[in-house]
Amino acid sequence: MLIGLCTEDVYALFANGEISFSFTWTPNWEHFLQLYPIDTVSSFELFGHFIIFFILTCLIIEVVSNYAHILVAAFTFAIFTEIIQVFFGRGADLYDILMDLLGIVVAIGDYYRLEESS
Numbered sequence: 668m669l670i671g672l673c674t675e676d677v678y679a680l681f682a683n684g685e686i687s688f689s690f691t692w693t694p695n696w697e698h699f700l701q702l703y704p705i706d707t708v709s710s711f712e713l714f715g716h717f718i719i720f721f722i723l724t725c726l727i728i729e730v731v732s733n734y735a736h737i738l739v740a741a742f743t744f745a746i747f748t749e750i751i752q753v754f755f756g757r758g759a760d761l762y763d764i765l766m767d768l769l770g771i772v773v774a775i776g777d778y779y780r781l782e783e784s785s
Contacts, residue, residue: 694753700761713766720745720770728778741771 724741731737745767749759 689756690754691756692754694756696753699753699759700749700764702761705762708760708762713762716763716766717770717773720767721774724771724774725778728774734775734779737775738771742768745771 720741723744724737727737727740731740745764748767749764753759
């Protein structure tokens with residue numbers, strides 16, 4: 668997960684297995700969490716965010732029983748990942764955080780429904 672988070676070009680990672688890092692102590696915050704036209708956003712990338720945070724939340728649920736704590740922990744990590752990407756020359760997209768949050772909420776909702784039905 669951290670390689671995908673910090674690599675300079677996530678598409679090159681998936682297409683060619685290329686990993687490259689470019690760290691900067693003074694990132695450009697100008698475009699931090701901007702909303703771009705939705706048709707310019709990769710559905711593959713959005714689905715990836717959903718799945719990764721769904722799985723991460725399921726793993727957190729296995730060790731933490733309080734749903735509020737699970738939500739805070741997973742969402743804090745989602746925000747942290749977007750912030751850290753800016754230091755590696757990548758953007759921090761609001762759509763990514765929204766899909767992370769959707770994956771978190773769906774995982775918590777699924778576990779809650781399973782718990783209530785048993």
